[in-house]
Amino acid sequence: MPNLVIVGAQWGDEGKGKIIDMLSEDVDAVVRFQGGNNAGHTVVVKGKKNILHLIPCGILHEGKTCIIGNGVVIDPKALLHEIAELQAGNVEVGENLKISALAPVTFPFHRALDKAKETKLGKEKIDTTHRGIGPTYTDKYGRIGIRIVDLLDENRLRQRLEQNLSEKNYLFENYFSLPAFKIEELLVEYLEFGKQLKPFITDTAFLINQLLAAGKKVLFEGAQGTFLDVDFGTYPFVTASHPIAGGVSIGTGVGPTRIDRVLGIVKAYTTRVGAGPLPTEWEGGGEELRKRGSEFGATTGRPRRCGWFDAIGVRRAQMLNGFDQMALTKLDVLSGIPKLKLCVGYKIDNEIIKDFPVTIDELEKIAPVYEEMDGWEEDIKQIKKFEDLPENAKKYINRIETLVGAKVAVISIGEDRTQTIILEDLFEN
Ligand code: GDP
Ligand code: IMO
Ligand code: MG
Numbered sequence: 549m550p551n552l553v554i555v556g557a558q559w560g561d562e563g564k565g566k567i568i569d570m571l572s573e574d575v576d577a578v579v580r581f582q583g584g585n586n587a588g589h590t591v592v593v594k595g596k597k598n599i600l601h602l603i604p605c606g607i608l609h610e611g612k613t614c615i616i617g618n619g620v621v622i623d624p625k626a627l628l629h630e631i632a633e634l635q636a637g638n639v640e641v642g643e644n645l646k647i648s649a650l651a652p653v654t655f656p657f658h659r660a661l662d663k664a665k666e667t668k669l670g671k672e673k674i675d676t677t678h679r680g681i682g683p684t685y686t687d688k689y690g691r692i693g694i695r696i697v698d699l700l701d702e703n704r705l706r707q708r709l710e711q712n713l714s715e716k717n718y719l720f721e722n723y724f725s726l727p728a729f730k731i732e733e734l735l736v737e738y739l740e741f742g743k744q745l746k747p748f749i750t751d752t753a754f755l756i757n758q759l760l761a762a763g764k765k766v767l768f769e770g771a772q773g774t775f776l777d778v779d780f781g782t783y784p785f786v787t788a789s790h791p792i793a794g795g796v797s798i799g800t801g802v803g804p805t806r807i808d809r810v811l812g813i814v815k816a817y818t819t820r821v822g823a824g825p826l827p828t829e830w831e832g833g834g835e836e837l838r839k840r841g842s843e844f845g846a847t848t849g850r851p852r853r854c855g856w857f858d859a860i861g862v863r864r865a866q867m868l869n870g871f872d873q874m875a876l877t878k879l880d881v882l883s884g885i886p887k888l889k890l891c892v893g894y895k896i897d898n899e900i901i902k903d904f905p906v907t908i909d910e911l912e913k914i915a916p917v918y919e920e921m922d923g924w925e926e927d928i929k930q931i932k933k934f935e936d937l938p939e940n941a942k943k944y945i946n947r948i949e950t951l952v953g954a955k956v957a958v959i960s961i962g963e964d965r966t967q968t969i970i971l972e973d974l975f976e977n
Contacts, residue, residue: 550808551766552974553793556773557812557865559820560791561845561852563877563960564813565589568605568769570958570965574975576764577613578606579756581799582789583771584621584654584684585630586677588846592963598637599846602627604769607639613759615752616647619789619799621684622696623654624741647745648752649697655738657716657729658683664724674785675822677848685778685788687712696749699742706735753801760806765975768796768807774865775820782911785824793869811974812871812954814862816879816944819852821845825911828855828891841881856889856918859951864904866954873972875958876945880967885923888944892951893917921947929962934969 552571556562569591572578585601591608592598598608602622606612616622631641658680665682666673676682687693694708709731717728759766772791775781780792789795793810797803817837820826830837834854837843843852865871882888893900895915905911924938931937937945937959945956957972 550763550975551760551768551806553768553770553796553807553810555770555793555810555812555865555869555871556791557814557862557869557871557874558773558818558858559775559826560771560773561588561819561821561843562773562813562815563875564770565591565600565605566877566960566963566965567811567813567875567958568767569593569608570968571767571974572606572609572612574765575606575612575767577615577756577759578604578767578769579615579617579752579800580604580620580769580771581617582619582791582795583787584679584681585623585626586679586681586787586847587771589769589771590846590963591965593965595964601630601847603630603634603641603645606767606769607634607641607644610640612644614645615756616645616651617752617756617800618648618650619795620648620651621654621681621688621789622647622651623659623680624699624738624745626679628741628744642747645748646750646752646755647696647748649695649749651696652684652688652693653696653699653738654680654684655694655734657713657720658687660720660726660729661716664720664726668724673823679847682788696742696745699738700746700749702735702739705738705742706731709734756800756802757806760802768800770795774868775861777868780868782824783908785822785908793871809873809974810869810871811957812862812865812869812874813877814874814948814952815877816857816882817841818855818858818861819843821848821850821852825908825914826853826855827861827894827911827914827916828858829853830855837881841878856891856916857948858891858916859948860891860894860902860904862948862952866952872954873957873974874949874952874954875960876948876956877960879941879945879959880927880929880961882923882944883927884925888921888923889918890921890947890951891916892919919947929967931961932969934959934971937969
């Protein structure tokens with residue numbers, strides 16, 4: 549089994565970083581395929597917290613090729629900062645990092661647009677990370693995007709900036725009442741970024757396909773989560789990319805027939821950062837659960853909204869991503885809660901439904917239908933074997949498997965690499 553896709557099965561922050569880091573040891577390459585530096589993937593190694601935003605988590609392991617695919621939007625300033633920070637911590641970033649020539653570039657005007665649009669939306673805002681992600685993807689699909697390879701060609705970059713800013717500066721000055729951007733300043737700054745990034749730029753689609761053809765093990769690192777998908781998420785409260793497994797093909801140039809397996813990363817409860825429906829949210833946003841799980845955004849530090857496990861949602865994620873296996877994370881956070889609830893149905897206008905609805909109106913009306921289970925008292929953070937888990941924890945895991953229709957292959961019981969129980973080899977047939 550040479551390759552594996554890792555996807556978030558909820559609203560992001562499921563603990564993908566930890567699982568990817570753990571699996572990276574066994575692979576040759578780790579590839580990001582969508583999103584940008586809106587992502588914050590935490591990897592804790594011997595007590596030291598590393599947060600990765602654009603660079604694949606595999607970078608913390610020596611000798612792994614880390615690839616940023618064409619589906620990722622790249623803010624060069626943020627990327628260079630991340631490279632410098634890693635290098636300052638003695639992590640090697642050189643030949644092992646490859647970035648796609650075709651990836652769209654995020655400029656300061658994208659970040660400014662992101663913020664300005666949110667301000668205009670007022671109470672209706674999406675609560676984005678303000679990293680310019682939406683506007684960068686908008687330009688890509690509007691066919692006026694500027695790609696990484698354009699940073700290597702002064703004439704082309706100037707022409708693309710002129711094309712971009714003629715419209716955007718009009719908007720900034722006349723619609724948003726903000727200052728215009730100056731082409732000359734951007735040109736100098738971004739040509740310099742291009743120079744610094746040049747050694748990393750390549751045809752990543754070719755590279756990844758070559759690795760696969762040579763039988764190398766490749767891990768595809770999803771960012772965000774299924775319900776932030778621009779098509780299948782809780783639209784319009786979503787990100788602008790495709791975090792679902794289907795995003796791998798278009799975000800890397802690897803055909804669907806070359807993708808072997810998908811692992812859904814599932815938090816043992818539910819969190820969401822930003823606005824939009826969250827059917828199982830505890831009253832008041834779940835402060836108690838937030839404290840227990842230290843649920844604060846890894847990118848923005850914003851408090852995450854928290855609630856019970858939503859089996860209807862995760863079953864939908866299982867279908868959309870086609871995963872048969874799950875990594876169940878943060879199970880330790882539930883220790884000491886006497887009664888645990890699992891959402892097994894949605895009540896909308898007095899009718900009980902068992903499937904995730906598709907419209908925002910329905911999603912906003914959901915009253916969750918819960919099943920209750922007894923919790924466990926014990927601290928489980930140091931347990932090494934499934935058999936040694938408290939009986940009620942085992943029952944909770946088994947019930948999730950039944951409700952979702954996928955096996956729990958990995959259980960995560962702490963933030964450290966070592967606090968993991970592996971039940972199935974993910975690379976075996
Ligand atoms: P990602 O975006 O999916 O990579 O997740 P984040 O890194 O944004 O958030 C997950 C948080 O939970 C991080 O602070 C991790 O260190 C932490 N974490 C991951 N797995 C576990 C776990 O099993 N137990 C506990 N207590 N913390 C975990
Ligand atoms: P990782 O990879 C959780 C959310 C934002 C906002 C919405 C749109 O760490 O799981 P954007 O800036 O993307 O336009 O914001 O998406 N969001 C995330 N939430 N985890 C993430 O990434 C997220 N990336 C974006 O909070 O609600
Ligand atoms: Mg995160």
